[in-house]
Amino acid sequence: MPGRFVIYFHYDPNGQADNACLFAMRAMRAECSGLLFVTNGRLNDASRAAVEALDVQLLERENTGFDVGAYRDALMLLKQQGLDGIDELILMNYTLAGPVTPLGALFDKMDARPELDFWGLTRHYAMKSRRFKTEYGEVPEHIQSHFIAVRGRLLHSQDFWSYWETMPLPQSYEQSVAGHEARFTRHFADLGYRWDTAAGTDDLKALFVNPVMACPRELLARRGCAFFKRRSFFTPYEDELRRTDGTAAAELYDWLKTETDYPVDDLIRSLLRTQPLAPMAQNLHWNAALPADGRGNDPESIPPVRLILWQPGQPTPEIHPGEILCLYAPPAQAPATPEDWYMQNGDRTLAEEETFRRAAGTVLAAHPLAGIAAPAAPAYGPAYGGRAGEWQRLLPVLRAEAARLGWKTPVAEQPLPLPWGRCVFLKGEAFPDGLPDLNGPAGWWLLPLAAQQAGYGCLTLYTHARAHATPEHLDCALSARQDAKETARDLARILRRRLRGKH
Known part of the structure; x- marks a missing residue:
């Protein structure tokens, strides 16, 4: 689409735009008329030179307001420069890695859906959450904010610009999710704007609230997702075991190494310099x-x-x-x-x-x-x-x-x-x-x-002996964990009855 423009949000505590960022921007730049790179902080000299060599506009800003603050500053700058000729604006961030498949297929698929006012790459399904307190009483089903494409009817509406101009800057990650990521889709859908996602995952809805993390290889290999989350490789492993069987990251890595040309080892080396070592070793099963x-x-x-x-x-x-x-x-x-x-x-x-x-x-x-x-x-x-x-x-x-x-x-x-x-x-x-x-x-x-x-x-x-003993250790650990859960549930039921006066 000639009128496609990208705002690419980035953050790195060391001011580095790593190879994975440059790879993603290079691919996106080839599919759009322009790209604005906005970073929370200042790039080091090498990264600044590498970004500028991609023929993109660079905006460095104070590290405030998380992604919301960065997107808002970038949008205000873009509006000041003029929106003429922009028919589709993509808000994308560095937490995505890829693409691992040609982007042309992704955009051709979504260009064939002209009825949509905005669309995204993946969706998160509705869930109850004590951590993310939204105005809806739950986290509603939504497009994940790592990639949202906004089209003309919404982009050029006062609804869109009022959303950004009146939004308070979040002070925490939780506020950013509750106030923007989990709100954006529902807010504009309630105003009558139509949306969808490129990766169809409704058949997984009953299984996973967050398919791009639970089964990334499936989305890449069979559902036209094109990008995956960096966090797949360093998410806390105990959280993974509460949601999945713990094999998602290792399967993703093996698939990328054997089935694609994506330089995944460059990404892993970059993550090693900024992420805790233990969860990376656990997710990737470095045994x-x-x-x-x-x-x-x-x-x-x-x-x-x-x-x-x-x-x-x-x-x-x-x-x-x-x-x-x-x-x-x-x-x-x-x-x-x-x-x-x-x-x-x-x-x-x-x-x-x-x-x-x-x-x-x-x-x-x-x-x-x-x-x-x-x-x-x-x-x-x-x-x-x-x-x-x-x-x-x-x-x-x-x-x-x-x-x-x-x-x-x-x-x-x-x-x-x-x-x-x-x-x-x-x-x-x-x-x-x-x-x-x-x-x-x-x-x-x-x-x-x-x-x-x-x-x-x-x-x-x-050793051979320890490796062969591991399945038995796992069986005992999982059995004990399940027994502990059942005991905790029974105690909770007794406590609730007593608090209600039902002895």
């Missing part, structure tokens, strides 16, 4: 099971693994690109608890037995996104409680040390996936500035953060 005999590969193809036996007080070893290093601190004393025994035994197996050590090195070398690997924590209850306590004690120290080193990666409340013992495998490329000081109070916990700063994740290693 590997080693073969029973530690081999599983042609010995000729197994890379050399340099073993370093390390004790506190020794200098931090050097590491070079192209090598795999196994850093192992043999225990100084006998295990004092069962969890110590399990942890030390797992470390010893991978470090001291050459076939297992080389197998672990092979797995790490072959994983394009992993810079560090270590044995899984033992699936033994007290070990998990102990590691959570250790993490909370070290959290202030880790944050202070990361700040001192100038690292931008977040040190989150959720513990890092590894290391819990004293055996780690390190990929040289993940430590361009060398290894951090292992003798400081933060110690080995700095290793995964250093790799993350360089754009690499972590890989949890399971």
